[in-house]
Amino acid sequence: MKLYKVDAIVLRSIECGNGDKLLVIFSREHGKMKVMAHGVTKPSSRKRGSVQPFTYTKFLIHRGRELDSVSQCEGIEMFPFLRADLGIISYASYLAELVQCLIPEGEQNEPLFRLLLETMRLMKEREAEILTRSFELKAAGLMGYLPVLEACAHCGEPPAGSLFFSAETGGVLCEACGAGDPRAVPVSRGMVETLKALLNWPQDRLRQLKISPADRKRIKTLLYDYLKYYLERDLKSASFINRFAEEP
Template sequence: MMRLYKTDALVLRVRDFSEADRIVTLYTYSRGKVQAIAKGSRKTKSRKRGAVQPFTYGNFLLYQGRSLDTITQCEPKESFSHLREDLVKLAYSTYLTELVDGFTAEGEPNEQVFLLLLTTFYLLLKDNPGLLVRAFELKLLNILGYCPQLESCVHCHGPVAGNAAKVRFSSRLGGVLCDECSGHDPFATTIQMGSLKTMQQLLKWDIRRLQVLKVPEERQQEIAAILRHYIDERIERKLKSTVFLDTVLQ
């Protein structure tokens, strides 16, 4: 196996390692999540400095190590600097990268995850961040096999009454419940049927088409709360970025 490899990657996270170096968490096109050291990248004149900023999309040449790879060369393709300069977009982008980091394991390539994150970064430069992020959450969960069941009852797999005004959603069981099965989770949340239908649309639609979807703010907030609780159940920890995001959006 060749220890030197080249791949496109997105920077998920960066942390200082020493006076001169940084540890970079990359999500690569060919190898999935990778931890790598960027030697000298904290130095002002380092060529690597710009390429290892959070959210940067670039082409990386890495040397595979036992526990930590080494970035030997990096060429940025898109810095996504606007995502770091706008506080709301910074908060959302940080949340997206922590989601990917939290739901993926090292060395498990998934081209769909890479392309979803890259596309969402481009769309964040112009689109409604809230609705876009809701679509990202659902699509990421779907790709990785964690998607909530939205089309039929998660317990009996029967139909959910389409003419009802409201429906029960169980984060613990993993989806919607029909009237007959609603007692199987006393902590299930009641949501508007319109919110469920919007979630179905967000999951099915091409993420690049979302600008034509008009969703009331109240419904967006309900979907955000449902998915927050659902994700917390699956990832089994509180994401640090949600505190920053909530503070910014207040």
């Protein structure tokens, strides 16, 4: 069939000239896709609002020889609050970039799609930072990168004594294993329990989680280093978040 329908979240849009945009979308049906949207930047285009980043849109796609194109589209949820606050924009951009890095093109992953959509919805009322930390852990788990938190990632025994975390080894280390790993970083038991809560609690319950500013900063660094190790790349949006957080 030359035409097919998808419900998708717009992750990125790239100007191509002549009013065209290349869209990177994450669809419920086909996973990550690249499609061309012709003429959408023109003032007369009815598609303009529905192809903006962080928009949940119903697309009618025309199958092409090399690249599929948008035949029709209608916004389902526009999420205007994601564009109204610089802090929330930075977290939404980070989630979009993380999804682009995590999932190969054309690979369906409906649990990850639902997680992204729910997280975007909840950013209107709850802390974007904690939602993002939880998304990092849950998304890593859905893609097979879940860190080991219940046992020592090296020896498999219940973690005893002082605890460490190693991205290279894949999670929490006991005192004996952590002492022998020069790249492992010390973590408190409270921080490990917080990581478990971020992983296991539903997204809509996370506002009940109390995390000190110091632990927030350490967890952010720990999870980013963990993801960077497995993705083998830096994420540009994370640098923007850090710069924004440091401004008065």
